[in-house]
Amino acid sequence: MxxxxxxxxxxxxxxxxxxxxxxxxxxxxxxxxxxxxxxxxxxxxxxxxxxxxxKDKDELFYEVQKDAFQKLNEVFAQHVTATEPLARLRQICHTYVQFGIANPELYDLMFIIRAPMNVVEEKEMWDNGTDAFDFLVQTLTACIEQKLIKYTDPMIAALSVWSMGHGLISLNVRCRIKVMQMCDEDVANSINLSIEEFLRVISTP
Amino acid sequence: MxxxxxxxxxxxxxxxxxxxxxxxxxxxxxxxxxxxxxxxxxxxxxxxxxxxxxKDKDELFYEVQKDAFQKLNEVFAQHVTATEPLARLRQICHTYVQFGIANPELYDLMFIIRAPMNVVEEKEMWDNGTDAFDFLVQTLTACIEQKLIKYTDPMIAALSVWSMGHGLISLNVRCRIKVMQMCDEDVANSINLSIEEFLRVISTP
DNA sequence: CAAATATACTGAACACTGTTCATGAAATGC
DNA sequence: GCATTTCATGAACAGTGTTCAGTATATTTG
The missing domain is CATH 1.10.10.60 (Homeodomain-like)
Structure with a gap:
């Protein structure tokens, strides 16, 4: 037919x-x-x-979110080129945060907004974010194996790195960093400095 | 009159x-x-x-947010009792995260939702969150003075700690931690573990 | 090819949302 | 007692997601 x-x-x-x-x-x-x-x-x-x-708005937005994650994965593939695990981790962090700052509305849909996650409620897992998260876990596993960072559990390390990155972006996107009197440039600077300091601090001496 | x-x-x-x-x-x-x-x-x-x-919905919600922050400040005053700076920092982190997990809808209003922040657009600063942030900065300043943590700048340290905590809570509140197959108990456990590991990692040897 | 069926689409309606404004009622000032 | 200010509202506007009966088109069947 x-x-x-x-x-x-x-x-x-x-x-x-x-x-x-x-x-x-x-x-x-x-x-x-x-x-x-x-x-x-x-x-x-x-x-x-x-x-x-x-089916409804949520299902539509969930599919758009899927496309957004493909964009993120492409950006990762493009910018995370180092072979050394710690250098990769640094590239991942900066690429992620830069992506969030450059595409605030898309970041909203991917990580902040409630709407598209209602379809996950019934599901067992949120598959849209899996690839990106696995990518992070993989790099962190290498870091841990080579004793480059102080973390011992890749899952906890991944959750921590991700939370740090997401925290920085989402506080900025939703204007919560205005507690400190800063201009936009200062804020962007502080975010990058926070990442650098975090990487320095978690590294083994 | x-x-x-x-x-x-x-x-x-x-x-x-x-x-x-x-x-x-x-x-x-x-x-x-x-x-x-x-x-x-x-x-x-x-x-x-x-x-x-x-004036409008945003202004009303901004005032409710102010009350919510008073609640948070009270919880801080109640649970952050240690005198040793590092112990205080630990108490702040756990109190904050527990508050967020226990009051997800309020946390939404305080840190995630866009609505009440529109009134800040015209303002120079977001005064609702100032006290809580200053409280964190103060404790971190003490930690740095006594060389208890590896951070050198209190502002950057505060932004980092806060971002980590906010990242953990907001990813959880908005169901983004479902990338890892975990039951609710495991998630709560991982969040606490992430905080403990972060505190361990940033501490001076 | 014509009739019957299946598919694709829509207009109108429903129940919401925030917001504005002329109108009316009540309290106050003189 | 009368004028004026204050307080409250009903109705309307423009917008949202969603549903459903009805229609027009395309496909299958006799």
Whole structure:
């Protein structure tokens, strides 16, 4: 049956089109402005049509999040080039934080916003973030094996590094670093300094 | 003029009543369910009345956030009792994280949600979080003076400790730790372990 | 090819949200 | 007692996610 195959392909193309438009609206206008109605208007379909391709807003946003993580993974692949584990760790940290600062709206969707995680509630795991996290665990395992850092458990180390990076970005993205009187440049500087200090501090003497 | 004083007092009482109801709704039902209409219904006034006491939703939420930070400060005063700086730091970290885990909806309002920070945009500083942050800086300054930790700059140290704590809580609150297959108990355990390891790692030998 | 069926899509409605404003009622000042 | 200020509201506006009966098109069947 060539027809049902074409139908299936067209359905997938429509899904992709919706996802691409949604991703673009996220990047350009941010989360707040990315409504189902706005997406529908941009693809020139009725809002109800979106529900033929996604169960609800959460499921749609979960798929956009998946694409966002692919972007992050690509950035990792591009910027994390060192072979020495500690140098890799440093590259991972800076690449991650830079990605967050450069794409605050996308970072929102990936790590801060509640919406897309409702579909995970029923699931057993959050598979969108797995690859990036595994990438970090792998590097940290190498660091620990070569006794380059003071941590002993790769999982705890990964959770700590990630929390530190996420903490820095999300406090900044959500304007909570304004407790210290600083200009934007100072803030960016402090974030980078915090990463450097953290790496120095966790390294074995 | 006794009358205008009474009027002023009544206005403040009404403000307090709105804030208390809002705080309670946050604690019981969470951010999503705390709408101006729901608050208005609970105080048995029209939604429009709230605008006679607050400029908009953001300003109201900013005041509730202020109360939330007072709660946090009280918890600090209650649980951070040690005199030795490093012991104090440990107590601060655990108290903070425990507060976040125990009051996820309030933590949302204080550190994650965008809404109340819009009023800060025009302001020069975010004064709600100042006391808690200064408290941390003070303890870290003592730690550095006594050469108990490897950090040299109290500001950078405070930003790092805070980011670590906030990262752990917010990743958990927003279900992002589900990348690792773990039950809730394991997660809570990993968070505590991460804090202990961080404190161990940053301490001078 | 025509009729019956299956698929794709939409307009309108529902129940929400924050916000504004003219209108009305009550308390205060003179 | 009358004028004025203060306080509160109903109704409306523009927006949100979501559902569903109904329609138009495309495909399958007789």
């Amino acid at each position: 060539g027809i049902s195959e074409r139908k299936e392909r067209e359905k997938q193309e429509m899904r992709r089109r919706i996802l691409d438009v949604a991703m673009n609206m996220f990047l350009v206008d941010g989360y707040e402005k990315t409504s189902l109605r706005n997406i529908a208007e941009k693809i020139e379909y009725s809002p109800a049509t979106i529900y033929l391709y996604f | 006794g009358i205008s004083e009474r009027k002023e007092r009544e206005k403040q009482e009404m403000r307090r009543r709105i804030l208390d109801v809002a705080m309670n709704m946050f604690l019981v039902d969470g951010y999503e369910k705390t709408s101006l209409r729901n608050i208005a219904e609970k105080i048995e006034y029209s939604p429009a009345t709230i605008y006679l006491y607050f």
